[in-house]
Amino acid sequence: MPGPFANPSLLMDCSDAELEALLEQADFGTFEPGRDLPPLRERLLRLERERGLTELHRRVSDKVLAAGARLVETPRYIGMQRCFALSPDGRHLAIASNRLDESHGGDVRIWELATGRVVDAVGFETALVGSTREPSCLQWSPSGQWLGVILDQVVIGVMRAFSGALPCFTADVTRRWGSQPGWTVINPKHVENSGHLPAWCWSPDETHLFVSTPGPDGALGCIVPFREGTRIHEDSEGLRWCPARLNGQPSKSRPHTWVRWSPDGSRIHGYCKDEFVLEPSASPEPQSHPSASAIDLRSGDLEYRFDALTLPVAFSPDGTRLAYGEDSPRLAHGHTGQMVSVLNRDAELRVHAVEEYVWSRDGRRLAVLINNYEFPQVLIFEGGKRLCQADLKRRSFGPASRSGDLGRWAWSPDGTMGACLLGEGGKVELWKVGTSARMLRRLEGASGIDGLAWGADDTLVGTGPHDIAFWDVNTGALRFRTSLELEPGRVPPPSDWNPWPDEVARFIPSGRGWDFTRAQPDGTVVCPPGSREKLEPRLMFSVGGRHAWPWRWAEGTRHARWEDAAPAPVAPPEEDAFEERHVPVPEGETLEARDARHAKWGFLKQYQAPTRPLDHYRAEPVFTHGPAISRANLAPYLGKGVLLRQTHSGTWYALGALLEVSDEGILLHPRAPIGSYRERLLSFRDILWIGPAVPLETPES
Numbered sequence: 001m002p003g004p005f006a007n008p009s010l011l012m013d014c015s016d017a018e019l020e021a022l023l024e025q026a027d028f029g030t031f032e033p034g035r036d037l038p039p040l041r042e043r044l045l046r047l048e049r050e051r052g053l054t055e056l057h058r059r060v061s062d063k064v065l066a067a068g069a070r071l072v073e074t075p076r077y078i079g080m081q082r083c084f085a086l087s088p089d090g091r092h093l094a095i096a097s098n099r100l101d102e103s104h105g106g107d108v109r110i111w112e113l114a115t116g117r118v119v120d121a122v123g124f125e126t127a128l129v130g131s132t133r134e135p136s137c138l139q140w141s142p143s144g145q146w147l148g149v150i151l152d153q154v155v156i157g158v159m160r161a162f163s164g165a166l167p168c169f170t171a172d173v174t175r176r177w178g179s180q181p182g183w184t185v186i187n188p189k190h191v192e193n194s195g196h197l198p199a200w201c202w203s204p205d206e207t208h209l210f211v212s213t214p215g216p217d218g219a220l221g222c223i224v225p226f227r228e229g230t231r232i233h234e235d236s237e238g239l240r241w242c243p244a245r246l247n248g249q250p251s252k253s254r255p256h257t258w259v260r261w262s263p264d265g266s267r268i269h270g271y272c273k274d275e276f277v278l279e280p281s282a283s284p285e286p287q288s289h290p291s292a293s294a295i296d297l298r299s300g301d302l303e304y305r306f307d308a309l310t311l312p313v314a315f316s317p318d319g320t321r322l323a324y325g326e327d328s329p330r331l332a333h334g335h336t337g338q339m340v341s342v343l344n345r346d347a348e349l350r351v352h353a354v355e356e357y358v359w360s361r362d363g364r365r366l367a368v369l370i371n372n373y374e375f376p377q378v379l380i381f382e383g384g385k386r387l388c389q390a391d392l393k394r395r396s397f398g399p400a401s402r403s404g405d406l407g408r409w410a411w412s413p414d415g416t417m418g419a420c421l422l423g424e425g426g427k428v429e430l431w432k433v434g435t436s437a438r439m440l441r442r443l444e445g446a447s448g449i450d451g452l453a454w455g456a457d458d459t460l461v462g463t464g465p466h467d468i469a470f471w472d473v474n475t476g477a478l479r480f481r482t483s484l485e486l487e488p489g490r491v492p493p494p495s496d497w498n499p500w501p502d503e504v505a506r507f508i509p510s511g512r513g514w515d516f517t518r519a520q521p522d523g524t525v526v527c528p529p530g531s532r533e534k535l536e537p538r539l540m541f542s543v544g545g546r547h548a549w550p551w552r553w554a555e556g557t558r559h560a561r562w563e564d565a566a567p568a569p570v571a572p573p574e575e576d577a578f579e580e581r582h583v584p585v586p587e588g589e590t591l592e593a594r595d596a597r598h599a600k601w602g603f604l605k606q607y608q609a610p611t612r613p614l615d616h617y618r619a620e621p622v623f624t625h626g627p628a629i630s631r632a633n634l635a636p637y638l639g640k641g642v643l644l645r646q647t648h649s650g651t652w653y654a655l656g657a658l659l660e661v662s663d664e665g666i667l668l669h670p671r672a673p674i675g676s677y678r679e680r681l682l683s684f685r686d687i688l689w690i691g692p693a694v695p696l697e698t699p700e701s
Contacts, residue, residue, distance in 0.1 A: 005031040008039045016047060020056050028063045033544035037064070038114060038457075041549065053552065061554035065523075069541040069559075070164065071551060073506065073519040074118040076538065077492075078107065078484045080465045080651070083130035083138035083149070084405040087161075090413060090456035092119070092546065094161075095463070096130030096138045096149055097484075100492050104128060108138070108149055110162065113459040116470035116480025117540045117548040120162050123504065127151040131197055134257055135404035141206045148202070148209070154195035156209065158226065162545030171224045171232040173239065174198050174213040178255075199259045199270065210268050212255040220244035220255045220295065220302075221268070242268075242300035251302050252277050253293065262319045268295040269319040269334055271309060292322055294335060306337030314357035316366075323357040329368050331384055341384050343368065349379070349386075355397060356407050360415035365433070367409045367418060369397060378409060378420060380433055390437040396423040399450045406451025406463060412473075419443075419452050419460050419473070428452065428462065430473060443471050445478045488689040489619035489643070491653045497570050497699055508534050513618075513696035523551070523560040532562065570698045573616070577695035578608045578641055581657075599680055602638075602660030602667045609669075610641040610693055614655040619643035619691030629684045634661045637692050644690035646672055646682070655693060666690075 006026040014022055031037075044057055079098030086093055092110050099105040106129030110120040130137045130150055137150040140161070148158040149167075154174055157167030175195040199212040203226075212221040219241040224232050232239060244251045254277075259270035275291035290313065292306040306322075313324040315334055322332040329343040329351055344351040353371035360366070365387065368379040376397055378390040397408050398421035408421040417440070420429045426447030430440040443460070448467035454460050459479070460471045466485035471478055486492070493514040498505035500518060507514045508531040515531040519539060527535050539551035541559070554560035583601045586593070610617065619642070623629050637658050646652045654672035661667075665681035672682050 005029075005036050006040075008036075011039055011043050016051065019043065019047065023056065023060055028066075031064065031067075033547050037543055037547045037549070040064075041115075041547070044553065048553075057553040058555075058557050061549065061559065062557045064543060064549060065541055065554060065557075065559045069543045069549065070521045070545075071519050071523050071525070071560075072118050072121060072540055072542045072548075073535075074116075074482070074538040074540065075109070075484060076482075076506075076508065076534075077486050080132075081463060081468070081484065082106075082132050083403055084451060084453070084463055085138045085140055085147075086453045086455060086461075087140050088142060088144045090454075093453060093455070093461055093463075094138055094140065094147055095468075098129070100486070106130065108147065108159070110147075111461075111468070112546065112548050113455040113461055113470060114457050115540070115548040116468075116482075117538075119540070119542040119548050120164055120545055122159055122164060122166060124151065124166075127155075127157075128153060132402045133197060134199065136199065136201070136258060137197070137403075138405070139200075139202060141202050142204055143206060146202075146206065148200070150197060150200075153197045156198065156200055156211065158209075160228075164545070168228050169226060169230055169232075171200075171209060171211060173211050173222055173224065173232065173234050176234050177214040177216065177219075199256050201259045201261050201268070203261050204263055204265050210259060210261060212257070212259050212270065214255055215241045217241075217243060218245075218250040218252070219300075220251070220253060221259075223297070240300070242295050242297075244295060244300065244302050246302040246305055251305065253291070253302070253305060256293070260315065260319060265297070267297055267303065267319070267335070269293075269315055271313050271315075273311070275305075275307065277307070292324075292332070292337060294319075294337075303335065304337040306332060308339075312354060312357055314359060314366075316359050316363040317361060318363055321363070323359075323366055323368070326354050327352060329354050329357070329370075329379075343379070343381055343384070343386070351379075355400070356409060358407050358409045358411065360411040361413060362415055365411070365415050367411070369407075369409055369420075371397075378418070378431075378437075380418075380437065388433060388435060388437040390418075390420065390431050390433075390439070392420070392422070392429075397421065398423045398426075398446070401451040401463075402465065403451070406453050408450075408452065410452035410454040410460065412454050413456065417454075417473075419454060421446060421449060421452055421462070428460070428471070430460075430476075441476045443476050443478070445469050445471075445481050448483065488624055488645070489622045489691055491615050491617075491643070493696075494613065494615045499565075499699070509618075513699065516699070523554065524563050525551070525561070526563045526565045529564060572698045573612055575611050577610065577612055577616075578693075579611055580606060581609045582606050598660075601669065604639050604659050607639040607657040607659060607669070608641050609657050610655050612695065614643070614653055616696055617641075617643050617655060617693040618696055619689065620694050622689050622691040624689045625687065629687050629690060631661050631663050634658065634666065634690070641693040642668070642690055643693040644668075644672070645688045646686050647688050 079100045081095050081097045083096040094110050096108050104126050108122045109118045112119045139148050147161045151157045156171040158169040159167045175193040178196040179194050201210050209224045221242050223240045225238040254272050256270035257273045271292040274288040276288045290309040292309045294303040296303050310325050319334045322334045331340040351370050356369040358367040366381045376392045380387045410419045418431050428443040428446045432438045448464040449462035450464045458473045460473050462469045467483050469481040506517045515528045518526040540548035543549050551560050583605050642658045643655050652673050656668040656670050659667045659669050665683040
């Protein structure tokens with residue numbers, strides 16, 4: 001194996017003058033991105049902080065990029081982030097997300113933790129990607145070579161990581177046996193062969209996948225051979241169903257909702273959130289309950305089923321121990337289901353409301369997050385015995401993750417420290433863990449975060465539905481933070497305004513409307529001059545598919561250039577943006593009829609009605625969620641067109657005339673798409689932002 005292209009120690013310790021001479025003499029023919037790029041990038045970042053961009057940045061970029069690299073744009077606006085998976089080496093985080101317009105389609109992106117930038121992206125134009133219903137929809141293979149994700153709530157697609165390519169393997173085995181029973185719906189044809197969201201996992205040697213799904217003769221899953229370039233279905237050759245007998249009899253169990261393959265390859269362990277077993281001796285109306293069980297892979301039968309399980313629950317990484325219980329945290333043996341200990345009895349503590357169990361990566365330590373009324377704490381156990389506790393001094397935990405992939409406690413890779421997400425003002429606390437717990441520092445910038453992961457290279461990453469942040473745990477400095485959500489007052493631009501209809505639109509808000517941009521893999525960036533400053537920090541070359549190299553360092557070389565292409569002409573709308581409309585008031589109207597009219601139209605007789613589609617407007621000024629959305633602030637805009645964003649089981653936008661404002665809510669025409677239709681007014685609490693609608697200008701020809 002050839003040596004490094006330059007001495008790493010000299011590279012980091014030399015002066016700026018020595019750096020230039022060192023890099024001029026370096027042998028870039030032996031340059032290996034995984035080994036040589038991170039220290040070189042760190043040294044050039046330091047040079048940029050001290051002296052700004054130099055000619056050396058351009059010369060080195062020319063050499064680093066000569067072997068080939070793809071330009072990747074770290075996104076500004078995407079849909080909700082749904083699934084998260086930290087790579088086995090802790091250097092990359094994979095995230096599956098919706099598209100912004102919430103239609104079919106999504107993306108899987110890989111973020112490099114050291115830079116907080118996207119280095120790989122795979123887009124799915126029609127398939128739904130991942131899910132927020134269950135954890136582990138997105139999983140790395142043990143070696144980090146492959147990445148699997150649930151598609152359309154049914155199919156498992158596996159892609160080669162860092163290749164930018166669509167899945168080269170699919171497993172679709174849940175449709176025939178896993179479809180919803182026809183008698184449970186009005187139209188049985190609608191659920192025929194529809195399948196279901198499967199729990200799944202990798203084998204330790206990456207040669208098979210296990211898929212948890214109902215199967216023939218009461219089977220609870222199947223073992224699927226993994227071979228690149230193949231498509232697996234229920235009748236494929238090599239697929240093996242697990243009959244899941246228990247004590248020689250059909251188990252009558254339901255499939256797991258979370259599974260893992262044991263490191264020794266002998267069993268599948270997991271849990272089911274809603275077990276429903278119909279036994280002959282069962283009561284007439286048995287209740288569903290959680291359960292845990294393990295499947296012996298030689299026979300395909302259940303080794304045990306643990307029906308006394310209560311949530312929350314967490315298996316240790318090797319599956320040998322099972323932590324569970326809300327009011328009385330307990331440990332059970334992961335191979336037998338037999339209870340080992342009651343943790344709070346050993347700790348001599350009264351525990352109320354366990355919120356999460358989080359094992360360290362080596363399984364040596366267990367963090368138990370407890371609410372305990374007004375005294376939230378994190379109890380740390382080692383070997384089933386209490387080691388220490390972190391007293392949060394009445395500070396509450398942050399919001400729970402919707403995906404369940406990441407928690408509010410993250411262990412350092414060696415298990416000696418932990419990070420805890422708090423709810424007050426968006427903060428993260430770092431704790432040293434030993435015979436006692438000691439708070440080291442607080443990290444700012446955690447608003448919108450509901451999950452943490454502690455990666456390699458002293459990097460902590462926090463994620464939320466629309467936010468992501470990266471911190472240096474040694475200094476507490478925020479390396480990078482971004483919101484992937486549209487600014488208040490904006491909705492996605494009209495699709496027919498995109499000057500490149502055959503490509504996914506990228507856009508940046510401008511004073512008149514939108515600037516459309518395009519980052520091409522060869523380093524050419526199409527962007528109007530007024531938006532270049534906003535776009536440039538998000539442009540990175542992906543070197544070797546894994547490492548980000550700033551595009552700005554290569555500007556002025558053959559690898560990177562701006563292009564100011566004119567967008568395609570868009571015909572302006574012919575009609576006015578608003579029109580005056582009148583609510584007829586009949587002469588001699590009765591009080592009953594007047595009240596009925598007010599219930600539909602408010603107290604106005606004349607109002608301003610928007611005439612264009614919702615995405616042809618923006619809102620300015622903006623009132624955001626909280627006290628600002630009130631009767632006093634909104635009353636001056638009665639009768640005018642307004643644009644608002646709602647939150648109620650999702651994100652929705654609405655455009656219409658503001659007909660009435662009360663102390664509790666508003667009456668909009670046409671009615672907003674979400675809300676109780678039994679209530680006349682849309683409640684203030686369901687509005688994230690609202691403002692007078694302002695028509696957008698069409699893109700310039």
